[in-house]
Amino acid sequence: MIDLAVVDLSRLQFALTALYHFLFVPLTLGLSFLLVIMESIYVMTRRPIWKTITRFWGVLFGINFALGVATGITMEFQFGMNWSYYSHYVGDIFGAPLAIEGLMAFFLEATFVGLMFFGWDKLKPQVHLLVTFLVALGTNLSALWILIANGWMQNPVGAAFNPDTMRMEVVDFMAVLFNPVAQAKFVHTVSAGYVCASVFVLGVSAFYLLKGKHRAFAKRSMTVAAAFGLASSLSVVVLGDESGYTLTDNQKMKLAAIEAMWRTEPAPAGLTVIGFPSLKDRHTHYEIKLPYVLGLISTRSLNGEVSGILELVAVAEDRIESGVVAYGALERIKDNPQDIASRALFEQHRNDLGYGLLLRRYVEDPRTATPDQIRMAAWNTVPNVPVLFWAFRFMAGIGLYMIALFAAAFVLCTLRKHETRWFLWAAVLSIPLPWIAIEFGWIVAEYGRQPWAVDGVLPTFLGASSLTVAQLWTTIIGFALLYGALAVVEVGLILRTIKKGPSAGHDDEAAPAVADPPAVA
Amino acid sequence: MELPLDFATLRLIWWALMGVLLIGFALTDGFDLGVGALLPFVAKSDEERRMVINTVGATWEGNQVWFILGGGAIFAAWPFVYAISFSGFYLAMYLVLSALILRPVAFKYRSKRPEAAWRRFWDGCLFVSGFVPALVFGVAVGNVLIGAPFRLDSDLRAFYEGTLLGLFTPFSLLCGLLSVSMLVLHGAAWLGLKAEHGPVVERARVIGTVAALLSLALFAVGGLVAAFGDLGFRIVGAADPNGVSNPLRTAVQAAPGAWLDNYGRYPWMMLAPALGFIGAGAALLGLWRRSEPLAFGGSSLSALGIISTVGLSMFPFILPSSIDTQSSLTVWNASSSHLTLFAMLAVTAILLPLILIYTSWVYRVLWGRSTTAALRTNPDLY
Numbered sequence: 028m029i030d031l032a033v034v035d036l037s038r039l040q041f042a043l044t045a046l047y048h049f050l051f052v053p054l055t056l057g058l059s060f061l062l063v064i065m066e067s068i069y070v071m072t073r074r075p076i077w078k079t080i081t082r083f084w085g086v087l088f089g090i091n092f093a094l095g096v097a098t099g100i101t102m103e104f105q106f107g108m109n110w111s112y113y114s115h116y117v118g119d120i121f122g123a124p125l126a127i128e129g130l131m132a133f134f135l136e137a138t139f140v141g142l143m144f145f146g147w148d149k150l151k152p153q154v155h156l157l158v159t160f161l162v163a164l165g166t167n168l169s170a171l172w173i174l175i176a177n178g179w180m181q182n183p184v185g186a187a188f189n190p191d192t193m194r195m196e197v198v199d200f201m202a203v204l205f206n207p208v209a210q211a212k213f214v215h216t217v218s219a220g221y222v223c224a225s226v227f228v229l230g231v232s233a234f235y236l237l238k239g240k241h242r243a244f245a246k247r248s249m250t251v252a253a254a255f256g257l258a259s260s261l262s263v264v265v266l267g268d269e270s271g272y273t274l275t276d277n278q279k280m281k282l283a284a285i286e287a288m289w290r291t292e293p294a295p296a297g298l299t300v301i302g303f304p305s306l307k308d309r310h311t312h313y314e315i316k317l318p319y320v321l322g323l324i325s326t327r328s329l330n331g332e333v334s335g336i337l338e339l340v341a342v343a344e345d346r347i348e349s350g351v352v353a354y355g356a357l358e359r360i361k362d363n364p365q366d367i368a369s370r371a372l373f374e375q376h377r378n379d380l381g382y383g384l385l386l387r388r389y390v391e392d393p394r395t396a397t398p399d400q401i402r403m404a405a406w407n408t409v410p411n412v413p414v415l416f417w418a419f420r421f422m423a424g425i426g427l428y429m430i431a432l433f434a435a436a437f438v439l440c441t442l443r444k445h446e447t448r449w450f451l452w453a454a455v456l457s458i459p460l461p462w463i464a465i466e467f468g469w470i471v472a473e474y475g476r477q478p479w480a481v482d483g484v485l486p487t488f489l490g491a492s493s494l495t496v497a498q499l500w501t502t503i504i505g506f507a508l509l510y511g512a513l514a515v516v517e518v519g520l521i522l523r524t525i526k527k528g529p530s531a532g533h534d535d536e537a538a539p540a541v542a543d544p545p546a547v548a
Numbered sequence: 549m550e551l552p553l554d555f556a557t558l559r560l561i562w563w564a565l566m567g568v569l570l571i572g573f574a575l576t577d578g579f580d581l582g583v584g585a586l587l588p589f590v591a592k593s594d595e596e597r598r599m600v601i602n603t604v605g606a607t608w609e610g611n612q613v614w615f616i617l618g619g620g621a622i623f624a625a626w627p628f629v630y631a632i633s634f635s636g637f638y639l640a641m642y643l644v645l646s647a648l649i650l651r652p653v654a655f656k657y658r659s660k661r662p663e664a665a666w667r668r669f670w671d672g673c674l675f676v677s678g679f680v681p682a683l684v685f686g687v688a689v690g691n692v693l694i695g696a697p698f699r700l701d702s703d704l705r706a707f708y709e710g711t712l713l714g715l716f717t718p719f720s721l722l723c724g725l726l727s728v729s730m731l732v733l734h735g736a737a738w739l740g741l742k743a744e745h746g747p748v749v750e751r752a753r754v755i756g757t758v759a760a761l762l763s764l765a766l767f768a769v770g771g772l773v774a775a776f777g778d779l780g781f782r783i784v785g786a787a788d789p790n791g792v793s794n795p796l797r798t799a800v801q802a803a804p805g806a807w808l809d810n811y812g813r814y815p816w817m818m819l820a821p822a823l824g825f826i827g828a829g830a831a832l833l834g835l836w837r838r839s840e841p842l843a844f845g846g847s848s849l850s851a852l853g854i855i856s857t858v859g860l861s862m863f864p865f866i867l868p869s870s871i872d873t874q875s876s877l878t879v880w881n882a883s884s885s886h887l888t889l890f891a892m893l894a895v896t897a898i899l900l901p902l903i904l905i906y907t908s909w910v911y912r913v914l915w916g917r918s919t920t921a922a923l924r925t926n927p928d929l930y
Contacts, residue, residue, distance in 0.1 A: 089656060090656060090657070090660075092656075093652040093653050093655070093656035093657070094652070094653060096609065096612075096652045097648075097649040097650075097651070097652045097653055098649065099616075100616065100645060100648050100649060101645055101649065103616050103619045103620060104619050104634055104641060104645060106623065106630075107619075107623065107630045107631055107633070107634030107635060107641075108634045108635050108638055108641050108642070109635070111631040111632065111634070111635035111705075111706055112631070112703075112705050112706075114623065114627055114630055114631035114634075115627055115628060115631040115632075115704060115705075115706075118623055118624070118627025118628075118630060118631065118884065119627060119884045119885050119888050120888070121623075122620065122622075122623030122624030122625070122627055122630065122884070122888075123624045123888060123891065123892055125619075125620040125623055125624065126617065126620035126621045126623065126624035126625075126892060126895075127620075127892075127895055127899075128620065129613060129616050129617035129619075129620040129621070130617060130620075130895065130896060130899040130900065130903065131895075131899055133613050133616055133617070134610065134613045134617065134899075134903045134907075135906075137609040137610045137612065137613045138607075138609075138610030138613070138903075138906060138907055138910055139610075139906075139910065140609055140610075141605070141606035141607050141608075141609055141610065141910070141914070142606065142910050142913060142914065144606070144928055145605065145606040145914065145928055145929070146606075146913060146914070147928065148926070149913050149914070150913065189885070191792045191794060192704075192792060192793045192794050192885075193703055193704045193794070194627070194704070196884075196885040196887070196888070197885060197887050197888050197891070198887070200887070200891050361702055492631075492635035492638070492706075493635070493705065493706060493707045493708060494635065494638055498638055498639060501639065501642070502638075502639070502642045505642060505646060509646055509649060509650075513649075513653055516653070516657060517653075520657060520660055520661075523660075523661075524660075
């Protein structure tokens, strides 16, 4: 039997390392493009202050980038280390986008990032701008390929199980590349990164203005962040990835869990703004609903039906029974690869094999499962409703607040009222919010995918490696200590750099006399 | 759909590409690791250390991608190898990852604060992040040659019977030391090209000479162990190069001495070990005569030869199993599907040349020696 303690620890380690990695990635995604914008202004106007601006935010970009790269190494190898059976089972599809990410994106950003920092005096300004742009392009392409891989876990298109190799294999690469879930996730995720970086630039600039320091620098930075942030925050909410949630049974289940919608309602369904979902009662207490809104958002139509949890569990039960038939046929094919009848039977039920495998949590051989176990396995397809319900609402709430913040920023910057104090305070205090929203977003997307590693194909608990609890504790504690120490060092360095301010070591003595000329170090 | 290349050819190409990536990693990031391992010994003062760090400061990050890409490409083309080796060598992999996690941070953060203790700490991290991966990679290769203790069940799930310490056998340690000496030599040769003339380069020459001699000796001993030791596996009967990717359908037996079979069958393969020796010899000559390009070219050839020797000796094996030979992974039974290999080859054929072009351009722009004088004028340097 599968050792569930190993599975839980492997999940804990994956969540810790992924959530941690994802603290640095969004800032990299957004700040790289902000650098492109700032440097473009420098190249167009040739005013030295814009070079100072670019280089200062570049230093912060570099500190953050180092940890993004460092923690990304773990992610690339962790599938093989901790999710060995997963890697075997879906490597034929899932490995390809990771490899292409290396070839197309990571090579690009990592090769040019050195030149970006060290090439200021070796390159013409236009060429340096091109280098900065290539770094930004690389980081964002990186996100594209990772989300194509992740999108496939959420909506496994273009692949089929091969009984001879005991794994999923690609049948249609274009379907994997143009997976609608992946496209939606990409736009949503990079926009979130842009918002994150904009808030960072906005907040730090506001901090300088509150202190009355580096005012020319801070106002300009703030204006760039306000415009970029407003566009991005609109994009992140409007192009949220709910649109993919009607595609498959599992995506429907995730949507139902997010909305704590226990029963299918007549279309168009209402949206629960707030309430207290209870797993035990299978009911949401004290709910406040907006009529019709959910059906409109998620099906983009008036008559599209949004399925409820209880109905989806009933579907899962049927699919588990069909999956048991697929499992039985597969066992006979393993014994005798020439068994034509079993192969034909397998073909009929192959799409439900993953559902049959859910039973391996309870029995070694799914064919021996009792009706009770089948019912329990069907209920396992429901993710943790209260967690998803609340995580989504925190994320969405922050997303809406971001639009308001950047709308205010944009108006104030346009009116040249950069130094409105209540706004500056709001901007400083908002700095942590995008990170919180982004981490909740990861939880909604990946915790909401449970119990599946790959939706409908491979249950998470089957994907783990045959490791021991002791090995896992060793690495979890090791990663926790290492990552914890690095976080302290990183935050310390970022704060130190911010405190030192943009003038340190840089040639901004020629900054225009609009405001206080920064002290030359 | 009929693909223009058959399954066997694609498997062969991807086996060769795996070699190209590992060699690319050894040739580029290899000198970064070597420079890291050399740092405390060749550079004494803070200025010297910064000068040494800046010989690789701007380019190590791109070089490291060879390693990341190696992981991704093995995942895509050889999922069995990716799944079994990384989980089987779990704690060893963890050691490598921890060391490599320290590296970007150490480069970036070291010179951001003036305190001597702070800088010494990160110098120590740079040493660890150069030495530990070099050692563990070699030890891992040694264990691949010995065979790893795993077996597959009928679901093709892998189980292991090994420990971290079990990885460190006399033979695998020999491979580990060979890997360290090879990369230290490469790092020393790199410093000859990129560091300013003076005490640092002289110290690197001395250590590089020792490393070259050590490489020659250890590589020769490794060959003797392969000939007379207990190493080697053979496929029983004929393997179908176009067969199903299911390791359990190939019969394999342990066969001491079998790692030399290929040299009898294909004598041209002897070029690889010959390059291993000739390269190290040339590097030695280059160090001795102060010809930096010869030293660097020699150490590059040597790494190319040594790594190719491992691959060619084992062919068609990629990862044999020491406890259940039936589970062994070979070129003919452990690949991705025909379609995936083909699609990934198409992508690689377009992108890899592009990578080589822009990487060369970046190296050209950044060409020139790292000097202590530059540290005083250029605030961007590490």
